[in-house]
Amino acid sequence: MDPTKQSYAFNTTVTLWIIFGLWSNKSSNKFYKWYCFVFVALTTALHFVFYTLNLIYTPRKIEIFATQAVYYFSSVSGLFKIGTVLTKQQEILSTFEIIDCKEFLGNCSETKKYLQEFRSTYYRYFRLYLTFCMCCAGVFLCGLPLVNYFFRHEDLKLPVCEYYFLTDEVRKNYIFYWFDYQILGLIVTIVYNATTHTFLCGLILMGITQFKILNFNIANIRLDEDIEINNQEEREQALINKLNQCLKHYDIILKYCENVQNIADVFFFVQFSLAAITICFCMYMLILDLSDKDKVFTTCFISAMLLENYTPSFLGSHLTAESDNLRIAAYSCNWTPCSHSFKKSLILLMERAQRPVVIVALKMVPINLETFASMVKTAYSFFTLLSGAQE
Template sequence: MSTKQSDSFTQNRFFWTVFGLWPGKIPNKYYKYFSLTYLIITFVTYNALLTINLYYTPPRIDLLIREIVFFFNEIAVAFKVSMVIFKRKKIAAIFDMLDCDEFQGNDDIGREIVRKHNDYYKKYLTSFTLLCNITYFFLVFSPVFTFVIYENTLELPVCKYYFLSDETRNDYIYLIFVYQSFGMYSHMMYNVNIDTFIAGYIILAIAQIKVLQHDLENLKVDKSDDGSGKLLDLKQQQKLRKIIHHYGFILEYCKEFQDVISGPMFVQYGIGSSIICVSICRFLLPATLETYTFTVTYFLSLHMEILAPAWLGTQLKYESHELMTAAYKSEWLPRSERYKRSLKLFVERVKNPIIITGLKMFPLSLPTYISIMKTAYSCFTLIRILQNRQELEART
C-alpha cells in the first residue's frame, strides 16, 4: 500500500482539476483564468438557463417532472461545487492529516485494516462512477441513436429551453445538444467525485477507529518484556497515552471533515425527499424503454448519494461506541490506580460516539435515510391522489 492514503483520492482531484475546481496547493495564474472561464460557461450560465427554462415550462406534470428533477439536483451540485472552491485549503489540510504517521497503523494488522478500507473506497468509487456513466449514456446517446437509425426528432438531453421559439431551437439544435451534453457530463462528474470523496472520508475515519480498537484490545504486557511492576506499568501508561493521542487526532480529523461537508450534506438531505419523490412519479408516466432505463439508473444514483453517507455515518457511530468494549478487553486489572484513572477518563469520553451531521440539525444515519424515504413516499402518495382526482373530474 502507498504510504499516502490521500492517493486514494487521486481520481477525485484529477476530475476536479479537469473541470476547473482544484488548482492544487499552489494555484497557477493561468489555471485561475481557465477555471473562471470554464465555470462561467458550463456552470453559472448552464444553471441560469436551466432556471429560466423551468419558469417557462408549460404547467403539465409530465413536462414539469423532468425539469424539476434536474433543477433540484443542480441545487445540490451548486453547494458541493462551492464546498470544493471555497474550502480547498481545509480539504488539502485533511489530505495531509491522512498522510501523517498516526494514521498508518502501528503494526501489520493495523496497516492491513487501513489498506483494506482504502481498497473498499476505490471499489466504491469505481462502481458508483460506472453507474453514473451508464445513466449518462442512456440519457445522451439514446436520442442520438434513434435520430441516426430511425430518423426520429433529436431530443435535447436535459431540457427543451422553452424560453426559445421553436424556430430558434431547431436552428441551433445541434449546438444546444452539445452544450447540454457536455455541461451535464461535467456536472455529473462533480456529483460523482464529490459524493465519493465525502464517503471516502468517512470510510477512512472508520478504518482509524478499527485500528484504535485493535490497539486497545492488545494493550497488554508483552511476555518478553522484563522489568519490575512499576516499569511494566510505565510502559503500559505510555502505550495508553499514544492511543489517547491517536483518538484525539481522529476527533480533530472528524471535526475538520464535519466543517467541510456540513452545508452540502444539509442541502443534499434537505431536498433528497423531493428529488426521490419526483423520480418515483416519473415511473407512472408513459415513456420509451430508453427513458425508463435512464429513470431506473438515475433513481439508483440518487439513492446512493443519500444512502452511502447515511450507512457509513451509522457505522462510524457504532464503531466509535465500541471503543468502550475494546478498552475493557485490555489488560487493566493488574495496572496501577493512575493507569486505571486514565483509562476511565478515556472510556467516559468515548461514551459519546462520533456523529457526522448536516449543519448540526440531523445526523448522517440510517434513521435519517428512512425518514427521507418515508417523506418521499408520502409526497408521492399525495401527488397520486391529486392526479386521480383530476382524472376523475376530467371524465365527469
C-alpha cells in the first residue's frame, strides 16, 4: 500500500492477510493463488473438520462437552471472519478508495488532529488486542503443557481439543505432530480473528472521525481571514460553496458507511450470536471443578470475547451519536446573517441528518451498546438454564 495515502493505516492488517493467504484476487499470480488455497485448506478448513469430528465424538458429559464446544463455536466464528475477507475484497478496496479521497484528508490543523488521533487509537488497539490474545494462548495453551511435559514429566496434552475421534494409541504415538498442528492452527486463527476484528472496528472508527471533521467544518463555516471579498454577493457565494463542500463530504461519508455496512453485515450477526453461546459455556466452566490455571484461562477467554463484542458496540453507538450531532453543528454555525439560499441548503442538510447512521447486522440487529447488553443478558440466561438443568 502507498505510504502517502490515508488507507496506509491498515497496511499491517493487509500485510498479515497477504502472508496468511487471505488476499488473493484476480490480479494475483497463480502461484500465490495456489499458496492461498493450500494454506487456508490446511490451517483452517482441515482444522475445522477436525474440530467438528472432535465435537461429534466428545463424551456426552457436560463438563467435557462445554470445553470442546467453546473452541468449536470460536472456530465457527473464525470461519465467517475469513469468509468476510475472501468474499468482500472488492468492497474493501472500494472503501480504501473512499478513505484516500481528498474530502477525507482534512483541510486544517484541527481536522488533521482528528485523523492523527484515529491512527494512534487504531494502532494502539490493534497491538493491544493481538498481544493479549497471543499471550493468553501462548501461556495457557502452549507454554504450560510443554512445561509440564519437560519439567514435571507429565504426559503431553493437546493444547486446544483432545481429538476424541482418534484412538488413544494414534493420539499418543503422534502426539507431537498433533500438538504442532494445533499450535499452527491456533496461531493462524488468532491472527485471522485479531486482524479482521480490529479492521472492522477501524473502519467504524474512521466513520466516527469523518463525522467529527464534518461537524467541525459545518460549525465553523466562515470566510478565511486572508481572503478579502468586498462584494456581498461574492461573499454569499463563497459561503454557499463552503456549505456545498460539506454536503459533498456528507454524501461521501454516507457512501462510506454503506460500504462498511455491506462488509460487516453477516460478520457481526454471526459474531454476536455465537458469542452469547460461547460466553454461556465459559461461565458454566467456571463453576466446575477446574484447576486454577484453567479458571484463569477461562476468565481471560471471557474477557477477550466481551472485548471483541463491546468494542464494535461502543463504536457503533459513537458513530450514531456523531452523525446525530450533525444537526447541532448545522444550527451552531453563523447562519443568521446569511442569504436565503444558504439557509435553505442548511435546512435540507438538517432534514437529511434526522436519520442518524446506524450499522445494522443482517439488516435486523443494530450494532450498539443496547445490543451488547442484550447479548450479555442472553448469555447469562442460557447459563442459568444450563446450571439449573444440571442441578
